[in-house]
Amino acid sequence: MLKTQNGWTVEKMIAQVRAKNNGTRSIKTTLDDQGNIHSIQCRYRQFDDNGNVINCCAAGCFIPDDEYSTAMEGCSIAKVMECFPKLKFPLGVDEMIDFQRAHDFYDFYEGKEDMRDILEGWIRANVQDS
Secondary structure, three states, X not given: OEEOOOOOOHHHHHHHHHHHOOOOOOEEEEEOOOOOEEEEEEOOEEEOXXXXXXXXXXXXXXXXXXXXXXXXXXXXXXXXXXXXXXXXXXXXXXXXXXXXXXXXXXXXXXXXXXXXXXXHHHHHHHEEOO
16 A cells, blocks of 8 residues: 655545546647547646636646646656655655556546546555555
8 A cells, every 4th residue: 555645644635636626637638620639638737718727637636726837737747746846745756657547547437437536446445644
């Protein structure tokens, strides 16, 4: 079992995911000239047309709004943790990579549960309080 760090607990992690994620993957979709999906990019933050945050990915749930930077987008969670060392993630680098994979491979689960349930299930199965 993985151990929490930085004052996080299993229950705090789950509450944070439920508060910041809307039940889906946090993505940016680009379309081709015919209106078909050209690419899908995972995002730490997903914004509406007015610039309001509408969703966060698994790792993005643990990036405080006042510490978020668009410079994080396109970077792996390992790179974000390296470049923004003040951020207090609930797990270490390798563990956050595994946690993020539960979000990134959501298509495998799609239609079965919402993202918050998938992430909560991953936390409960893999993490314990330190």
